Amino acid sequence: MQPPFPAPDAITVKNLRKTYTVREGGSWRGKTREIVALDGISFSVPKGQIAGFIGPNGAGKSTAIKILSGILRPTSGEVQVNGLVPWTNRVAHVARIGVVFGQRTQLWWDLSVGEGLALLRDIYSVEPERFARNRARLADALDLGGIMDQSVRQLSLGQRMRAEIAASLIHDPDILILDEPTIGLDAPSKLAVRAFVHELCQDRGTTVLLTTHDMHDIEALAERVIVIGHGRILADSPFEDLRMTTLSERILELDFHGTPPELALPAGAVETARAPHSLTITFDPRQIPAPALVAHVGHLSGLDDLRISRPSIDEIITRFYADHAA
Amino acid sequence: MTLRPYLTAFGLQWKIGLRYRIAVIAGLVAQMWFGAVTLMAYASVYHAAPDVQAPLSLRQAMTYTWIQQSLFTLLPLGCLPAIGDAAKTGAIVYDLLRPVDMWNWWLSATLARLLGNAVPRAILLACVAGPLAMLVGLGAWSLAPPADMAAAALSLLSITLGALLSATIVMWWNILTARTLSPLGSYAVGTPLAVLLSGMLLPLPLYPDWIRPFLLAQPFAGITDIPIRIYLGTPIPGGAVTGLGLQLFWLATLTLLGRLWMRQTVNRLEVQGA
Missing domain, CATH: 3.30.70.250 (Malonyl-CoA ACP transacylase, ACP-binding)
Structure with missing residues (x-):
């Protein structure tokens, strides 16, 4: 399918709108009401940038992240990620992105970390040599050596999050979407995750979209913050600019x-x-x-x-x- | 299109099914118990009314019961546990994030889980209820061998279709789970339907004459009832071919409609958010 407009950036979003219909009252005849989650947002993220995506709860962050991941369909607007429209080319699109939802696990409780990675190798059809290379690199960078053979249910939250990040990168995605990757982590684990994401961006040119409620994640990582509130973009600038204009x-x-x-x-x-x-x-x-x-x-x-x-x-x-x- | 992801999903659930060895033993004991009780009930009913021409002989009813018991875990009682868990925790969104055909992906996992549960139990129970029971002198209560070579071969083909059909019905429970974000509904609907309509509660050939054609024509008959009838050599109106035909018909119909329902469900998840 031909992209509707040329997009040199890794992520391009134009006039993105999403409304949900909710039923009120819960009875058979409950009235329906429209909730506007995204009210026409536009932004783009060039290749290799780390963009922080912040906003209070209910601002529309998760909705935007889900649309960019290809698991939610917008009401209107245009999106391109890697030159693909996420919701029309779902399979091709998801093969080229990595996603971590900090509050959910993508690894298999019954399997060890290593077995889980091998399973993802098969799901994403990663060639054996490339898989071995990536596995070694991620194990080293995320300090997974000691937990490769442990089953996921036995991992601490910090260990699990490092394993989750490895799982999202085993197929060399061009874009990494991190939804609250440091939630619930202790200080050393947070620092380890931040250092890793920073290196990933520097060394491999991976584009990273990060949502978080921990502003230190933003300060440490994001070259740019997009602040979203009431479904609109309130600010889109380097963090220093936000500081100067706000406080x-x-x-x-x-x-x-x-x-x-x-x-x-x-x-x-x-x-x-x-x-x-x-x-x-x-x-x-x-x-x-x-x-x-x-x-x-x-x-x-x-x-x-x-x-x-x-x-x-x-x-x-x-x-x-x-x-x-x- | 590569088969590897689907084989991997199959391998994973197969392994998980085999991992619960204690459950296999416990299930075996429970099924032996239920089987034995059912057999005694049949024996007293058959002996109380020796003149009635039953559609199944006592020996056939016993064999039917043993096979039915040994295949209990093959029944579509509810959704795949992994999908139920994922629906509750929200991890189900990750399934939408995989570059795979969702139907085939879930179906491979479901089939593996059913087979991983059923195959070890079926082999064990068949050994105990068959040769072992004969050796210890309980031959009259044992699992009888198939009617003839053709019945053996055709029932093997038929049970394969039965497993596929059951996995396809479980796919419907999986989709229901994905829609309601809870596995409970699938069990509430699935368990009574499967136990009643598969012939687990009472062999379908023993129901009254007028209802039997309907019972044979509904999809749950294709899971274990039709394979067992072929094994026993008991008449199916139209012969074994009708039985296999019914299985294929339901397999095709439920796959086609199920895929449409899944498409619509994924669309809904995509529209309303998971």
Whole structure:
């Protein structure tokens, strides 16, 4: 089937709309109502990019991910992934993508990790040499050596997630879709998953679409964040840009060995908290640059220490959602 | 199109079926028990009314029961357990993410699971109820050999079709499970239908005259009843060919309609989300 428009990018989405019909009341004569999950979104992801896809629960992220995976049909709009329309070329499409749903398992509980991978080799018709190469590479990168012979039901969550990621990559997909891959993982496992995805992108040019509620995943991995809310794209930019436009303020904390003095602060800086031995000042670096503010307070008597910090990514996102009533 | 994914699905479920050895032994004991009780009931009924011309002789009724018991796990009682689990956990979306024909993929797994359960039990029970029972002097209660060579060969062909037919009916339960996202409905519908209509509860030839043609013509008769009739050499109106023909007819019909239903179900999952 001829693609409806030429797409040099790995993923191209145009005016994607999806509405669900739900029955209300549950009775025979229950009225039906339309819920708009995606209200005409457009974006594209070039080959080899890691794009973060974030938004509050119910924003439409999962719907978009399912459409891109080929398991959900949109109401209208155009999508191309690897030059294929996911829902019209399902079999050809799914052969070239890898998908991990963090809350579901694609491995077989009754089998060992190694047996599961061998099963996927047969499902995706991976040639034996390529399979051996990929298996060795993934076992090494994801530290699966010790668990290859363990049955999946015995794995810890962290081990299972590493095995899941290996399972999604055994057939060398061009595109990897990760839906909350770090959910429930401990810190070392999260770091291992992030490091692996980063390398995958760098070394093999795999395009990665990542959804997560862990903003540190986004900070560590995504060159770009697409924020979705109420079925629309609220922002699509590098993360730094989002920070600048949403919550550019910085925080200056001052410690004193006596009672903090009363301060006359320059425009753009305000005192936001006062404790027996410390002061917190919030400032906008566009109005008063950090060096100027530090120079302003640096000569205060009794000053022991000072620190400048930025709002955490969680605070930024919370503010962003609040600003957009998402 | 390559066969490998389907052979792999078959191999996996076959292995899982064989893994539960304790279940095989437990099932064997239960089926021996039910078989023995049924046999005693037949014996007293037949002896109480020696003048009645029954459609099956006592010996045939006993053999029917043994074969039926040994093939109990071949019946389409509900969906494939793996599909039931996947429906409950939502992992069923991964089945849509595989580059395979869903019908053949599930059918291979289903057939393997049925055979993996049924074949070891059938062989064991046939040995115990057949040669072993004769050796210990219970010959009158044992599984009789097939009527003749032709009956042996044709019943083997027929039971193969029966297994395929059963797997195809289980496919309907699988689709029902995928639609309702719960395996319970398939068992609620499947178990009574299969037990009653396959002849497990009472051999189909023993039902009253007027209802027998309908019982023979419905799809569940093709799983074990028709193969057993061919084995016993008891008349099927029109002969063994009619029996095999009925099996083929249902196999083709249920496959065709089932594939359409599956197509529609996958579309619905794609439209409404899993």
